[in-house]
Amino acid sequence: MHFTSKNINDLNRIKRLNLINGISGIKSANLIGTYSKSGTNLSIFSSVVHLGSDPAMLGFIMRPNSEIRRDTLENIKGNGAFTVNHIHESIIDQAHYTSAKIDSNISEFELCSLTEEYLNDFPAPYVKECQLKIGLQFVEKVDIKSNGTSMIIGEIKDIYIPEECIDDKGYIRLDRIFTVGIGGLNSYYSLKRITSLPYARKDEIPKFKNKLM
C-alpha cells in the first residue's frame, strides 16, 4: 500500500492520527511525574528519547495544545524537576488513563491508583509501582518551529534500577523488568530480547548475503 502526502492529507483525522503516530516504530512507555505546591501531576509519554551520555540527558516532546501536559510543563518550570518511570506489563491500564483530560486540581496518581514516592529529597514524585525510575533536572526547552511542539530536556540526577536487570557492563535487560513499548496512540507491546551484537568495527563486518537474491 502506498500513501502519498495527498492521500495522508485526505485521510479523516482519526485515521491520520493513528497511522502517523504509529509509523515511526515502537516507542518508549514512560510516566512523567511532577510536583507543584497545588498538587502532583502524572502523565504517560511515548516520546522520551536518549540525547547523550556525558552529561546524561533525556528529552521528550510536548504538544502545544495539550492541556494535561501543560500542567507537567508548568510544574517542571516551577521547581526544575521531573521523574521518568518505566511502564511495565502490570500497570498498562493505570498508566494509559493518566492521558485523560481531567481538572488540574485532581492528581492522576490518585485517579489511576498509582503511588507517589519521594526518594532522597528529590523534589518530584516517582511512581512506586515502577521498577526503573529516573530523577531529572530541567535543562532546556527547545522549540520546534515547523509545528509548534517543544522538546523538554533534562539531565539525569538519580537512577533507581533493580539489580537483576543490569549487568557488570551496564547493559540493561528491559524484558527482565517487563518494561513495555507503545505502538501508535494506544497499543502496548511486550519485549523479548532476540540478540545483542558487538560494537560494529570496520574490520569485523561479517560477509553478508543479499537475502533478495
Place this chain on the structure above:
Amino acid sequence: MHFTSKNINDLNRIKRLNLINGISGIKSANLIGTYSKSGTNLSIFSSVVHLGSDPAMLGFIMRPNSEIRRDTLENIKGNGAFTVNHIHESIIDQAHYTSAKIDSNISEFELCSLTEEYLNDFPAPYVKECQLKIGLQFVEKVDIKSNGTSMIIGEIKDIYIPEECIDDKGYIRLDRIFTVGIGGLNSYYSLKRITSLPYARKDEIPKFKNKLM
C-alpha cells in the same frame, strides 16, 4: 540499586554509555537512507520519534562527532530528502553493521548487502528488504545547546506499508511485519502486542485498585 549523578560520572565510559543509552526504555529501530552524487549512505538510528500528525512529521537525533552520520546529514542537506525504513527480525545483523565507521566512498548498502530501491521518483534510496518505508522531505535542523546534538526534522511525503499490518482505522500492527526495537546500543527486541486501549475519556476511567495495598 541507586546511581546518583556522582556515581554516573564515576562510571567508566563504556558502562556509562551502556547504562544511559538503555535507560529511556525501548527505542525504535530504523535505517535512514540518503543520496548524493558521490554515493548513497545508510545508517541505523534508534532515535526516530513522532513529532506531529498534521503536518505528518518525524525527527531524529544526530550526534556532533559522529563521522558516519555526518554523511547522512550532508546528504540530507544536499537534496533535502531521506528515507526511514523499519528494521525487522531477519535483517538485524545487516542493519547493525551499518553503524561501523567506514570510508565515505563505500556505501553501507553494499557493505551490508542491503538493496537500494527507488520509488516514484523520490530522490533518496529506500531499503528494499524493509516492509515499512517512509520518504521524508527535510524541514528543519534544531540545535540542542546543552550537549551539542541536533534534531533533524522531516515531513512525511510517502508511506509504503504492507496491507496486512494496517486496519481500517489506521492502526498499525508492528508485530505482523516483525518490526524490532532497540535497547541501549546493541540489543534487539522482538515485539508482541499485549492490548490496545480506548482513547482515555474523563468519564470512562475504570475504578483501579492500588496494587501495592
